[in-house]
Amino acid sequence: MHKLVVQTDFGLQDGAVNAMYGVAYQVAPELVIADLTHEIEPYNIHDASYRLLQSVTYWPAGTVFVSVVDPGVGSDRRSVVAKLATGQLVLTPDNGTLTYLATYIGIAELRVINEATERLAGSAESHTFHGRDVYMYNAARLASGAISFEELRTPEPKEAIQVFAIEKPSQTAETITGTIDILDIRFGSLWTNIPHTFFKQWQVQYNESLLVSIYYQDTLRYQEEVRFGRSFAQVAEQEPVLYVNSLLNIGLGLNLASFAETYKIGTGTNWKITLKKRRNEK
Numbered sequence: 001m002h003k004l005v006v007q008t009d010f011g012l013q014d015g016a017v018n019a020m021y022g023v024a025y026q027v028a029p030e031l032v033i034a035d036l037t038h039e040i041e042p043y044n045i046h047d048a049s050y051r052l053l054q055s056v057t058y059w060p061a062g063t064v065f066v067s068v069v070d071p072g073v074g075s076d077r078r079s080v081v082a083k084l085a086t087g088q089l090v091l092t093p094d095n096g097t098l099t100y101l102a103t104y105i106g107i108a109e110l111r112v113i114n115e116a117t118e119r120l121a122g123s124a125e126s127h128t129f130h131g132r133d134v135y136m137y138n139a140a141r142l143a144s145g146a147i148s149f150e151e152l153r154t155p156e157p158k159e160a161i162q163v164f165a166i167e168k169p170s171q172t173a174e175t176i177t178g179t180i181d182i183l184d185i186r187f188g189s190l191w192t193n194i195p196h197t198f199f200k201q202w203q204v205q206y207n208e209s210l211l212v213s214i215y216y217q218d219t220l221r222y223q224e225e226v227r228f229g230r231s232f233a234q235v236a237e238q239e240p241v242l243y244v245n246s247l248l249n250i251g252l253g254l255n256l257a258s259f260a261e262t263y264k265i266g267t268g269t270n271w272k273i274t275l276k277k278r279r280n281e282k
Contacts, residue, residue, distance in 0.1 A: 001032075001143065003032050003063045005059060006021075006065075007038070007069075008131060009038070009043065017038055019129075019132050020131055023133075024143075028144030030144075036065070045095055046096070046164065046268060047267075048069035048097050049101070049164075050181055050182045052100065056086070057105065061086060063143075064143040065092075066131070070095065073127070073130050077095055079130065080110055082161070083108045085106035085107065092135070099163040107161070115130065120134075165269060171202075174276060176194055176198050176275040178272070178273050179273065180192055180265065180266070180267050181249075183267055184253070187258065188258025189252065189259055189260075190253065190265060192250050192251065194250040195250075196248045199228065204228050206229060207228070208227070210225065210277060211224075212224055212240075212274075221263065221265065222263050226241065226252065228243070232254075232255040232256070239255055240254055241253060
């Protein structure tokens with residue numbers, strides 16, 4: 001018996017998530033189910049992909065994840081199960097949701113779910129709730145051991161999954177460039193794709209300041225010298241700080257305020273961030 005973790009863009013204002021839980025418990029009443037989040041912005045495949053990356057590796061091998069952000073439900077997009085290099089399983093539409101996992105963790109094997117036959121009994125006439133009828137149903141079967149990963153059709157090439165473009169960070173002697181991948185959403189801090197190792201290579205010390213510039217489609221939206229700190233507590237209220245976030249990438253936030261709201265900063269590959277050493281520092 002393995003744990004089952006669920007993510008959707010459904011919210012909790014109606015019975016959709018509750019119905020998914022009900023299907024899983026019909027399959028195996030003894031299952032342990034946890035929520036990743038149900039507050040993904042509707043249709044935001046990018047954020048669904050990133051939130052999986054944020055969470056998956058903290059769960060044991062064999063844990064089964066369901067991610068349903070599915071603007072193409074009922075179309076010819078595929079439903080897949082990916083076995084990650086770290087041993088977890090992820091059931092999701094093949095619409096880009098696996099992008100961050102494929103890039104940073106790796107997919108070991110892939111199976112395609114037959115939506116016509118491998119689904120909740122009596123649901124064949126419904127084409128808009130695959131989260132309940134296909135993903136949660138099969139996830140519960142996998143987590144409970146009712147079926148094995150290998151029983152879900154024939155293997156598919158893992159390279160055949162749909163992915164969206166993500167940019168890798170870069171570093172020179174004078175400049176670090178990255179993207180703002182996502183927000184620490186409740187507190188409004190910016191999470192970049194810049195690894196903390198770049199700061200180690202530059203030998204950046206706590207309390208050292210770097211020139212931070214943020215661009216949206218090449219238009220400058222923010223520029224200021226910002227200190228590097230261990231945490232928000234190292235700067236005054238509403239002062240900006242660079243820090244190493246929980247994924248060991250560089251974050252940018254305000255102490256006791258939302259950086260994103262204050263400066264109207266968004267996320268995604270159109271939002272670039274550059275860091276430069278102060279001119280009087282070598």
